[in-house]
Amino acid sequence: MTWIVTGGAGYIGAHVVRRLSGRCEVVVFDDFSTGRPERLPGDIAVVKGSVTDPDDLARLFERGPVDGVIHLAASKTAPESMADGDPFWLSNVGGVRMLVEAMTKAGTGRLLFASSAAVYGDTGHRRATEKRRPEPVNPYGLTKLEGEQIMGRSRLRTMALRQFNVVGAGTHASAADTGPASLLPAVFRALTEGSKLVVRGDDYPTRDGSAIRDYVHVEDVAQAYVKGVSLLSGRRPMRRHSVVNVGSGQGTSVLELVRLAGKVAGAEVPFRVGERRPGDAAESVADVSRARRKGLGPSRSLHEAVSSAWESWRHDLGR
Numbered sequence: 001m002t003w004i005v006t007g008g009a010g011y012i013g014a015h016v017v018r019r020l021s022g023r024c025e026v027v028v029f030d031d032f033s034t035g036r037p038e039r040l041p042g043d044i045a046v047v048k049g050s051v052t053d054p055d056d057l058a059r060l061f062e063r064g065p066v067d068g069v070i071h072l073a074a075s076k077t078a079p080e081s082m083a084d085g086d087p088f089w090l091s092n093v094g095g096v097r098m099l100v101e102a103m104t105k106a107g108t109g110r111l112l113f114a115s116s117a118a119v120y121g122d123t124g125h126r127r128a129t130e131k132r133r134p135e136p137v138n139p140y141g142l143t144k145l146e147g148e149q150i151m152g153r154s155r156l157r158t159m160a161l162r163q164f165n166v167v168g169a170g171t172h173a174s175a176a177d178t179g180p181a182s183l184l185p186a187v188f189r190a191l192t193e194g195s196k197l198v199v200r201g202d203d204y205p206t207r208d209g210s211a212i213r214d215y216v217h218v219e220d221v222a223q224a225y226v227k228g229v230s231l232l233s234g235r236r237p238m239r240r241h242s243v244v245n246v247g248s249g250q251g252t253s254v255l256e257l258v259r260l261a262g263k264v265a266g267a268e269v270p271f272r273v274g275e276r277r278p279g280d281a282a283e284s285v286a287d288v289s290r291a292r293r294k295g296l297g298p299s300r301s302l303h304e305a306v307s308s309a310w311e312s313w314r315h316d317l318g319r
């Protein structure tokens with residue numbers, strides 16, 4: 001069995017590739033815009049190319065028969081999408097459209113898609129089930145929703161995993177998220193570089209005024225992809241297109257996460273409060289009942305996630 005992982009050299013992709021590679025042949029397809037080759041095991045097949053380039057995609061599928069694709073390649077920074085949405089439409093919508101076309105032409109029938117909690121927008125005080133009406137509050141969320149809809153209209157067997165805020169690291173080198181807009185890397189930079197973390201907004205209608213997110217361990221996310229592959233590959237009847245939340249089911253405020261990270265690192269995190277970031281929801285928390293029913297539910301704690309991310313950050317610093 002051969003599966004392609006687009007965006008396999010990214011933060012989440014590298015964890016997915018490691019979990020999947022013992023189970024099937026894996027081919028990573030990445031343009032290395034944010035991905036890093038050192039995240040990948042040495043024996044993994046890598047094809048450099050972009051999901052927005054039909055020639056690159058044609059070359060990819062000419063290599064031989066492929067059973068399915070995990071599609072993680074995307075532009076992911078929601079605040080950047082507020083400043084300029086065009087690259088997001090090209091990469092996240094154009095990319096899905098071209099990938100679906102290439103797969104259909106090649107006769108590859110299964111697609112597992114990295115969607116996002118951003119499709120819901122603000123979930124308010126209630127955890128979002130997959131039946132909740134999507135109301136994205138930034139272009140990034142809109143492009144992920146459009147990507148889901150393109151998949152839903154295709155003839156492929158598809159599953160969209162709506163990931164919430166992915167944190168943590170595995171045991172391999174360079175396993176941590178280093179994204180410039182992600183909270184934990186900013187906390188760790190404040191701890192190790194002496195800069196001050198900026199907490200974006202303390203006047204949200206939440207328990208302590210800071211935004212509430214659902215932080216899920218990257219290893220739980222990687223495990224959900226492996227389970228998704230087996231569901232899409234199995235003979236059990238299932239909907240042709242399904243949507244599943246991948247989160248922890250727990251809401252944690254930004255200030256609570258900052259305190260936890262300080263405790264794990266054994267130092268107080270220096271921070272100041274700044275303006276809210278345009279396009280940020282007050283609350284975003286998953287209902288993970290469907291994920292649990294399908295065997296894609298979380299099993300790791302937030303403490304484990306933060307500790308693993310801190311260890312990985314320190315490891316990368318020491319190299």
Ligand SMILES: NC(=O)c1ccc[n+]([C@@H]2O[C@H](COP(=O)([O-])OP(=O)(O)OC[C@H]3O[C@@H](n4cnc5c(N)ncnc54)[C@H](O)[C@@H]3O)[C@@H](O)[C@H]2O)c1
Nearest residue numbers: 007009010011012031032033034035050051073074163166
């Ligand atoms: N990190 C999160 O908290 C989170 C939450 C919800 C959804 N997601 C989604 O999960 C996926 C992976 O996120 P991540 O955090 O690993 O991001 P990342 O930036 O670390 O990884 C994205 C990977 O895709 C590659 N890529 C980007 N555009 C490409 C293109 N046009 N063609 C080929 N490769 C391309 C990059 O080089 C990188 O390796 C994204 O689709 C993102 O929207 C992430």
